[in-house]
Amino acid sequence: MNYKLVIFDWDGTLMDSIARIVSSIQASAQYCQLTIPTVQSVKDIIGLSLPKALNILFPGASQTDMAVLREQYKYHYVEADLTPSPLFEHALTLLKALKDEDKLLAVATGKGREGLQRVFSATQTEHFFHASRCADEARSKPDPQMLLSLIAELGVSAEQAVMIGDTSHDMKMAQAAGIDSIGITLGVHDREILTQYQPVAIVDSLAQLQQLLLPSRVLAKA
Structure with missing residues (x-):
């Protein structure tokens, strides 16, 4: 090799950083009053671009919800979520x-x-x-x-x-x-x-x- x-x-x-990504996505969904995805479903989209990942997790969400989800995810992952990574x-x-x-x-x-x-x-x-x-x-x-x-x-x-x-x-x-x-x-x-x-x-x-x-x-x- x-x-x-x-x-x-x-x-x-x-x-x-997987646990922190999962909890940040779930917190963002809760904030937007969307169905909170399971741990495994979030894990399965890790590695994809954020827009593609959110489209898979929240297929019925509006463009407004998607914009808020992106903002909330960044807020939780960078500032609010204290899960060690x-x-x-x-x-x-x-x-x-x-x-x-x-x-x-x-x-x-x-x-x-x-x-x-x-x-x-x-x-x-x-x-x-x-x-x-x-x-x-x-x-x-x-x-x-x-x-x-x-x-x-x-x-x-x-x-x-x-x-x-x-x-x-x-x-x-x-x-x-x-x-x-x-x-x-x-x-x-x-x-x-x-x-x-x-x-x-x-x-x-x-x-x-x-x-x-x-x-x-x-x-x-x-």
Whole structure:
């Protein structure tokens, strides 16, 4: 697995933010007096752009309700919801190890640019990444546009890149782009669901992911 470019999803892959997303969506629905979606139904739309996600969760909502939902979601996620959303264990160690091995790193996320910049700042991680694509800059996952534009910008072939993600949307996006994928079970979807999209591997932690991507470092330490 000697990839030149490693592309990460953010929520549920590097950051433990799924619970906060779910509770913020549910609080927004309650504010708008709409049917509160189940935890699983919210989890299933994580990774999609916010407009696409809300259209799936609230198919009968008016345009006015949709606008208020977007505002309320941002308010709850950024300010009102105090659910912790730290980086997953070993995230910083993995990113540093990859950078030390001169790997190109990128992010392909369902977050908007404002949201990604906010978490970059909060986690002090922006310097690890050579490029990023957000849901308000490209077509929503699972469309391959994010990945295709990243490999074009960074000058690598599809065969030299790998997509790391926790959802079926990440796996489908990689398939559509002709890029290998590795599933991780820290976030939304379990091993059974991720396996359906033929990832080259599935891991249960970022430490396991490092062992896959940088086996020479593991052997050197041994």
